Amino acid sequence: MKYPLNIYIVWHPDSLVGEAIAKELYNTFCRDYKTPLSRGLGIPVYFRSAKLDNNKPVAVDFSGAEKNAVICLIDDVYFLDDYFKQFTSEIVGKLDDNNRIYPIKLFEKAHSIGCGLSNLQFVDAMVFFKDKLDFQREEDLSKAIKKIKSEVLHDCARLLMEYHPIFKDKEKHRIGSPVKLFLSHAKYDGQSTTIKFKQFIENNLKLDVFFDTVDIANGYDFAKQFEQEILNSALVVFHTDEYSNREWCRREVLIAKRHKSPIVVVHKITEGEKRAFPYLGNVPTTVLNDNDEELSFYNIVYLTLYQVLNNLYQYRLLSNHKVLKDIDAEIKVITSPPELFNFVDIKAYQKEIDKKLIILYPDPPLGLEELSILNEVDSDVEFITPINLH
Numbered sequence: 235m236k237y238p239l240n241i242y243i244v245w246h247p248d249s250l251v252g253e254a255i256a257k258e259l260y261n262t263f264c265r266d267y268k269t270p271l272s273r274g275l276g277i278p279v280y281f282r283s284a285k286l287d288n289n290k291p292v293a294v295d296f297s298g299a300e301k302n303a304v305i306c307l308i309d310d311v312y313f314l315d316d317y318f319k320q321f322t323s324e325i326v327g328k329l330d331d332n333n334r335i336y337p338i339k340l341f342e343k344a345h346s347i348g349c350g351l352s353n354l355q356f357v358d359a360m361v362f363f364k365d366k367l368d369f370q371r372e373e374d375l376s377k378a379i380k381k382i383k384s385e386v387l388h389d390c391a392r393l394l395m396e397y398h399p400i401f402k403d404k405e406k407h408r409i410g411s412p413v414k415l416f417l418s419h420a421k422y423d424g425q426s427t428t429i430k431f432k433q434f435i436e437n438n439l440k441l442d443v444f445f446d447t448v449d450i451a452n453g454y455d456f457a458k459q460f461e462q463e464i465l466n467s468a469l470v471v472f473h474t475d476e477y478s479n480r481e482w483c484r485r486e487v488l489i490a491k492r493h494k495s496p497i498v499v500v501h502k503i504t505e506g507e508k509r510a511f512p513y514l515g516n517v518p519t520t521v522l523n524d525n526d527e528e529l530s531f532y533n534i535v536y537l538t539l540y541q542v543l544n545n546l547y548q549y550r551l552l553s554n555h556k557v558l559k560d561i562d563a564e565i566k567v568i569t570s571p572p573e574l575f576n577f578v579d580i581k582a583y584q585k586e587i588d589k590k591l592i593i594l595y596p597d598p599p600l601g602l603e604e605l606s607i608l609n610e611v612d613s614d615v616e617f618i619t620p621i622n623l624h
Contacts, residue, residue: 237278240299241393244291244325245307248319251340251369254280255359258379259305262540263414272338273598275544276551277390282321289317294325298386300550301393302333305358305386308347308356309340319349322575326350331396336389338382340369353568357385363438373375381533387539388413388440394546413542414442415535416467418474418486427502427522428472434531441523441535463503464489475503478511487513491575494568496541500534516573517541545569546594555594555620563590563616572608572617580615592616 241263246254260281261267265274280293296302300598304325312318325335326349339345339356346352359378360367367374371480380452415435419428426512432445446537469490490497499516520537523530548569564587567574572595583591596618599605 235554237299238547238554239259239277239301239303239390240283241279241390242294242302242304243279243307244304244322246309246312246316247283247285248311249307249309249340252309252312253283254375255307255338255340255379255382256283259383262383263386263390273596275540275547276597277547285317286447290458294328296328296333297326298350300332301563303386303390303393304333304335306335306337306351307539308337308342308344310343313341313344319347321434322347322351332393334393336386336388336470343542349435353408357382379509380536384425384532384539385537385544387536391543391546394543394550407543412446413539414463414467415538416444416464416469416486416490417472417596418469418473418483420474420480422475422476422480422482424472424502427474430527431472431531431534433472434528435535439535447473461489463494464495465605467541468498470538471497471499473499473501473503473514475505475507478507478509478514484511484513493544494570496545497536498534498538498541501592513575516571516575552596552620555623561592563592565592567596568593568595571595571604574611577611590614590616593620597621 241259243254243256243259244323246536254325257267260279261274264279265276265278266272280294282294283387284291286292294302294304304320306325308314322335329335335354337344337347337351337354337356339360341360345356359382362374362377362381367378368374369378388507417432419425427444430444432443435443444467464486467504469485469486471477471483487497489495491513499514499517499519501519518537520533521530523616549567552567552569564583566579566583572593576593580591580593591614593615595617599622600608600617605617608615
C-alpha cells in the first residue's frame with residue numbers, strides 16, 4: 235500500500251538551526267518522538283541531511299507514496315555547498331503535480347540559490363509579522379518554526395486536494411486557498427473578536443474566510459448557504475458565554491459534525507454558561523490570550539490547518555488500508571476518535587447492510603472507559619484502529 239503522502243526534509247548537516255526545525259517538523263507531521271503513543275498525523279517523515287560517499291544525502295524516493303512534499307531548509311551552509319545544490323537540482327527535475335518542493339528561507343540570499351528554485355515562492359522564515367527574527371534567540375526560532383509549520387500544513391493540504399496543478403504555476407493571478415474557514419460566533423459577545431480574526435487572516439495569510447455578516451449574497455437562502463459553506467470549510471468556533479444559547483450557532487456545529495468537517499473551538503468564556511452545548515466536545519480547543527492577540531490568532535490558524543490536513547490524510551490512509559480487503563464486514567472510516575454522535579450515521583448504515591459493521595478510526599485507540607460507553611449503545615458495532623488490525 236502506498237501512503238497518501240510522504241514528507242522529506244532536507245537540511246545541511248552543519249546547520250544546527252536546520253536540525254532544530256527538522257525535528258519540530260517531524261513532531262508535527264509524524265508524531266512527537268518523545269511520546270510516540272500520542273495522537274498525531276502519522277505522516278511518514280524522512281530526513282535528508284547526512285552525506286554519503288558522494289557528498290550528497292540519500293536520494294528522495296518518489297515511488298513510495300501517492301504524493302510527496304520536499305521541504306528544503308536553505309541557510310548559508312546549504313547555499314555554499316555545491317553538492318547540496320546539485321542534490322536540490324536533481325529533486326526539482328522530478329517534480330510534477332504529485333511531487334512538490336517547498337523551499338524555506340533561513341538567510342537573506344536563500345532565494346538566489348538557483349537549482350531550479352528561482353521561480354518558486356519561498357517561505358520567509360526570517361520574518362514574523364514584519365519583525366525580523368534572530369535564530370540565535372530561542373523565542374525567535376520558536377516563531378520561525380511556528381510560521382514554517384503553518385505554511386507547510388497549508389501547502390500539504392493543497393497538495394492532497396490537488397487544488398492547483400503545476401502547469402498553472404506561472405499564471406499571474408492570485409492562487410486561491412483550498413481551505414476556507416467558517417467563523418462561527420454569537421453576535422452578542424463574539425462578533426468583535428471574530429471581526430479582528432477575519433481582518434488578521436486577510437492582512438497576513440493566504441486563507442479564505444466565510445463571515446456571515448458580509449459573505450451572504452443578497453436574496454439568497456442563508457440556511458442553505460450556511461450548510462454549503464460549512465460543507466466545504468473548517469469550522470472555527472468562538473466559544474463565548476452566549477454561544478450555546480444561540481440556535482444558529484448550535485446548528486452550525488451540528489452541520490459540521492454531520493458533514494465531518496474539521497472543527498476547532500476557541501474558548502473565550504468570561505463568566506460561564508447556563509448549559510454547555512454537548513456537541514462541542516471531541517474536537518481540539520485553544521484559548522485567546524488578550525496580552526498577545528496576534529499570536530493567539532496564529533495559533534488558531536495553525537490548529538485549524540492541522541485538523542484540515544489530518545482529515546484529508548487520515549481518510550485517504552484508512553480507506554486504502556490493505557488489511558480491510560480481507561475482512562468480511564462493512565467498514566466505515568472516520569477521521570477523528572469515535573463519539574456517541576457517530577451513532578446518527580451508524581444507525582443509517584445498519585439499515586442498508588446485512589453484516590457486521592466496523593468503524594475504523596486513527597491511532598491511538600480510545601481508552602476502555604470511552605469504548606465501554608459506545609459498546610453499551612450497540613455491542614455489535616466494532617470500533618478499531620489500524621494497530622488493532624495487526
